[in-house]
Amino acid sequence: xxxxxxxVVGMGKRGMHHATAFNANPKxxxxxxxxxxxxxxxxxxxxxxxxxxxxxxxxxxKAVKPDVFCxxxxxxxxxxxxxxxxxxxxxxxxxxxxxxxxxxxxxxIRDLLSKAGAKAVVSHQHRxxxxxxxxxxxIASGALGRVHTVYGSATGxxxxxLSHLIDYTCWFNDYTPAxxxxxxxxGRAKLGDNHPSPDYIGGFVQFANGVRGIYECGAGAxxxxxxxxxxxxxxxxxxxxxxxxEVLTNGxxxxxxxxxxxxxxxxxxxxxxxxxxxxxxxxxxxxDSQKVHQCNFDHACLGAEIMLAMQRSAVEGGxxxxxxxxxxxxxxxxxxxxxxxxxLVSCEQNKKEFGLA
Numbered sequence: 001x002x003x004x005x006x007x008v009v010g011m012g013k014r015g016m017h018h019a020t021a022f023n024a025n026p027k028x029x030x031x032x033x034x035x036x037x038x039x040x041x042x043x044x045x046x047x048x049x050x051x052x053x054x055x056x057x058x059x060x061x062k063a064v065k066p067d068v069f070c071x072x073x074x075x076x077x078x079x080x081x082x083x084x085x086x087x088x089x090x091x092x093x094x095x096x097x098x099x100x101x102x103x104x105x106x107x108x109i110r111d112l113l114s115k116a117g118a119k120a121v122v123s124h125q126h127r128x129x130x131x132x133x134x135x136x137x138x139i140a141s142g143a144l145g146r147v148h149t150v151y152g153s154a155t156g157x158x159x160x161x162l163s164h165l166i167d168y169t170c171w172f173n174d175y176t177p178a179x180x181x182x183x184x185x186x187g188r189a190k191l192g193d194n195h196p197s198p199d200y201i202g203g204f205v206q207f208a209n210g211v212r213g214i215y216e217c218g219a220g221a222x223x224x225x226x227x228x229x230x231x232x233x234x235x236x237x238x239x240x241x242x243x244x245x246e247v248l249t250n251g252x253x254x255x256x257x258x259x260x261x262x263x264x265x266x267x268x269x270x271x272x273x274x275x276x277x278x279x280x281x282x283x284x285x286x287x288d289s290q291k292v293h294q295c296n297f298d299h300a301c302l303g304a305e306i307m308l309a310m311q312r313s314a315v316e317g318g319x320x321x322x323x324x325x326x327x328x329x330x331x332x333x334x335x336x337x338x339x340x341x342x343x344l345v346s347c348e349q350n351k352k353e354f355g356l357a
Contacts, residue, residue, distance in 0.1 A: 131267025
């Protein structure tokens with residue numbers, strides 16, 4: 001059986017998760033790896049069957065000519081990586097969330113992918129956890145009656161976590177497009193982070209089918225004291241006329257429905273369990289263009305525009321219509337206009353994580 005060749009760029013934790021999962025799948029072979037750190041590159045190569053190595057992603061892509069170009073780099077490197085993948089002739093490009101830091105860049109890479117006809121996938125892979133799957137199953141079954149609200153909160157900061165919250169609630173709402181967003185933001189400490197973010201952002205989203213989205217991310221987001229792992233304090237769910245269902249990233253799931261009463265189950269984020277189906281769906285999509293990957297770029301773009309519209313609203317005020325019709329630099333807007341006042345936190349642990357302890 002022929003295999004799809006893969007080039008993985010970025011040999012940090014997430015890059016190794018991807019590379020290891022590709023190598024474990026019989027449909028793929030890691031043919032090349034790239035990183036700017038030679039030692040990290042050598043260490044990774046020894047674990048991956050010694051594929052071709054390089055520190056220049058564009059040059060390596062041209063040499064390897066991968067079927068799949070996967071990059072796990074910081075979020076400020078989206079456009080050059082997409083260009084490197086396309087110059088290497090990649091059929092599918094897989095990369096980390098968020099899609100982009102700005103709407104101007106979102107429009108740029110959307111145009112690049114469209115013109116090239118390349119498939120693309122964004123790593124919202126938490127959905128493969130059994131607790132996420134159970135909540136989606138309950139919502140899709142109609143057990144909640146008419147769904148009127150979807151919601152997500154995370155104590156982690158925006159550029160790490162908001163993309164996840166929005167994508168899974170859009171999934172719960174069958175990826176119905178949004179029509180507007182409105183938000184507020186506070187705190188400048190994380191604007192200089194490698195995942196630049198306001199310390200806290202919260203807001204509302206109106207979806208075209210009448211469903212309302214409610215999101216909070218960062219220092220002011222509510223604690224989930226039943227969850228021990230700080231990065232896993234994420235609550236994502238849906239409310240309907242006859243009940244609710246929600247998932248906690250590191251705390252299982254729970255639901256109340258008219259017919260089923262109170263229900264609960266286990267589940268935690270686990271890369272060893274979540275990555276294999278995420279990778280397998282890439283093979284399925286490459287084999288059959290009708291088997292579109294759940295984490296496809298078009299779905300991710302719906303969430304990315306919501307996230308960017310919330311940022312625009314936080315600095316410009318008022319509602320922001322969706323879809324966006326022009327590109328902007330939301331990072332520059334936040335840095336120039338966000339008030340220089342210390343964020344107020346929701347719990348003691350957030351003081352430590354946001355440098356206030």
